[in-house]
Amino acid sequence: MKQYQYEVIVVGAGHAGCEAALAAARMGAKTLLITSNIDNVALMPCNPSIGGPGKGHVAREIDALGGEMAKNTDKATIHIRMLNTSKGPAMWALRAQIDKRLYTQEMIHTLQIQKNLDLKQEMVTKLIVNDCRVEGVVGKSxxxxxxxxxxxxNGTFLNGKIYIGKTTYSAGRAGELASIGLAENLKELGFKIGRLNTCTPPRIDRRTIDSSKMKEQKSADIPLSFSFENKGKIYKDFSVFMTRTNQKTHQIIRDNIHRVPLSNGTIQSAAIRYCxxxxxxxxxxxxxxxxxxxxxxxxxNTxxxxxxxxxxxxxxxxxxDALHTIYxxxxCKIIRYGYAIEYDIIYPNQLKYSLETKAIKGLFLAGQVNGTSGYEEAAEQGLLAGINAVQLTRGKEPLILDRSEAYIAVEIDDLVTKSVTEPYRLRTGLAEYRLLLRQDNADLRLTPYGYKLGLISEQRYKKFLEKKTLVENEKERLKEVIIHATQKVNELLNKLGTTPLSExxxxxxxxxxxxxxxxxxxxIDPNRSELPAEVTEQVEIQIKYAGYIKRQEIQVKRFKKLENYK
Incomplete structure (x- = not known):
């Protein structure tokens, strides 16, 4: 059968696949992205949101490296909040509600207009492998x-099986075919295969809800955005509402627990602990x-x-029945029922830090196929896999980040060294140096890498350097501005609830x-110039937490010294 030649091929167009394909193409590689259904590119089959603790940090890291998720999120946001603002900046995290159909449409368009990238609807059934080296793929056609x-x-598509009570059927997700041939091929190639599962909730009709009985959460009243390139916006059209289960709900669930595949032994694989x-x-x-x-x-429009x-x-x-007991x-009327899905994974301790498999040269894995859970976790793996696939084909060193540089590195290090026994969910608690890995400084940490790889434009990099200079200059200026213990100053300090100056x-x-x-x-600073909010935020955080930041930087140096000790 006729062959088509590419520098990089990406199989699957979920969040990992899109980032991988775009990264490879933007680095100049002739790239093919294959998906079983082009209409479902970057689909959100579970929650219609991006971000949250850890996950929001990763979305901003993807943006800092030159990935697409944050930009696409800003195009489709309908509600956004900064979480954990009562805590320190290491814990602050953006979370946006997304118009999921718009998110998909925007990503499809981004892929279609990307230079060096071909998009094709096809089901891959087999890898072409010779002498432990990948040479391509074979489609169902x-x-x-x-x-x-x-x-x-491949996400949840490898031998995917859906469960709703005692009803079960083969599927990659609701309404889509599972990938059976490729799953069998990976077993034949000798990979150690595991099995995991996850659940999704029902979707209900908005018109059958009484939100007056619930607590409303409005979108933020200040401009916010995920991408460092975009100006923040205020969104007022949609609110999130909170209600609670009760003892009647719990009793119905207990009465039906014998019909639940996760509880009656039908599903033996591990479920996600944190969801x-x-x-x-x-x-x-x-x-x-x-x-x-x-x-x-x-x-x-839904x-x-x-x-x-x-x-x-x-x-x-x-x-x-259970939903009807909730205030x-x-x-309420259910439009789509919740379900569990069980699927094959490749244990990630079979990977290098570059996400290339140890057994087959040139074969990379990214996303839920590695045992992770979440759009953001998948997207960052896809971005790194796309970068490193191009680096491999060009004989260059892979991009391997340190745990002190990015949440992306924390996840990959955990996967490669510890593997998984349950779906891996990234959390701030997994990062030892989380004060260094704040969502606000992702660009300062990672944009130079993206620029060197060709994923950050000259114009964007110039703006980044200007921001960096403004931050440093303002920090130095504030050290030189002397505030005297005047009545005006001390009245302000009293008003703010802090001790007045004595000198x-x-x-x-x-x-x-x-x-x-x-x-x-x-x-009390009349000569202050007007600076962008992103600059003043960075100035304040770096000054206010300087001692803690310095302490973590010392910890990093000590650990690296021990790590390199022979």
């Missing part, structure tokens, strides 16, 4: 596509009287509402106080 580098980003099903929460925490349920909008916190594989009738959902101090020293912010000192 019989067509062969040749390449020295292939990236598999448990509602039935699992009720069994594991019987002392809790209720659990939170968040009603999240799925987009502008009436579907996503039930965050009600992940389930209950039978369809039990799902409806505000007494009359002169520089403005940088005042900013180290927890009660004092950069903007609040404007009245």
């Amino acid at each position: 019989g067509l062969e596509f040749s390449s020295p580098a292939v990236i598999l980003t 448990p099903s509602v039935e699992d929460k009720i069994i594991r925490f019987p002392e809790k009287e209720s659990h939170q349920i968040f009603l999240e909008p799925e987009g502008y 009436e579907e509402i996503y039930l965050q916190g009600f992940f389930t594989s209950l039978p369809a009738d039990a799902q409806q 505000g959902l007494e009359n 002169a101090a520089n403005l940088a020293a005042l900013l180290t106080r927890p009660e004092v912010t950069y903007n609040q000192t404007a009245s």
Whole structure:
């Protein structure tokens, strides 16, 4: 059968596949992205959101390296908030509700107009491998596509099986075929295969909800965005609503627990610990009287509402009965039922840090196929795999980041060294140096890498350097601004709830106080120039937490010294 030659081939166009293909093409490699359904590119089959603790950090790191997720998120955002603002900046995390259909449409368009990138609808059934080296893929149509580098980003499609109560059928996700041939081929090639599962909640009709009985969460009233290139916006069209389960809900679930595949032994594989099903929460925490349920909008042109916190594989009738016991959902109608999906993974300790497999040269794996969970976790792996596939074909060193440089590195290090026994979810608690890995400084940490790789334009890099210079200059200026213990100054400090000055101090020293912010000192700093918010935020954080940051930098140096000790 006729062969088509490419420098890089990416199989699967979910969040990992899109980032991998775009990175490879933008680095100048002739790239092919193969997906079983072009209409479902970058689909959000579970939650209609991007971000949150750890995950929001990763989305910004992807952007800092030159990836697409943050930009695409900004195009499709309908509601956005900065989480954990009562804590320190290491814990701050953006989270956006997304119009999921718009997200897909925008990503399809981005892929279609990308130079060096071909998009093809096809089901890959086999890898072409000779002498432990990948040489291409074979499609269900019989067509062969040749390449020295292939990236598999198959998500939940490898031998995927859906469960709704006792009903089960083969599927990659709802409404799509599972990838059976490729799953068998990977076993034949000698990879150690595991099996994991995850759940998704039902979607209900917005018009059948009584939101007056629920707590409203409005979008932020300040401009926010994920991409460092975009100006923030304020979104007012959509709110998220919160309600709770109750003892009636729990009793219905207990009465039907024998019909749940995750509980009756039908599914033997491990489920995700940090995103448990509602039935699992009720069994594991019987002392809790209720659990939170968040009603999240799925987009502008749909009436579907996503039930965050009600992940389930209950039978369809039990799902409806349980929801009708919840305040505000007494009359709700289900549009799509929740389900569990079980799928094959390749244990990630079979990978190098570059995400290339140890057994087959040129074969890379990224996303849920490596045992991870989440759009952001998949996307960052895809980006790194795309970069390193191109580096391999050109005889260059792979991009391997350190745990002190990025959450991306934390995840890959955990996967490669520890492997997985359950779906891996990235969390801030997994990063030893999280004060260095804040979401606000992702560009300062990673944009130079993206620029060297050709993923960051000259124009963007110039703006980045200008920002960096503005931050350093303002920090130095604040050290030179002397504030005297005048009545005006001490009245301001009293108003802010902090100790008045007894002697002169520089403005940088005042900013180290927890009660004092950069903007609040404007009245006692008359020569201040107007600076962009992203600059002043960085100035304040770097000054206020300088001691803690320095301490972590010392810890990093000590650890690296031990790591290199022979």
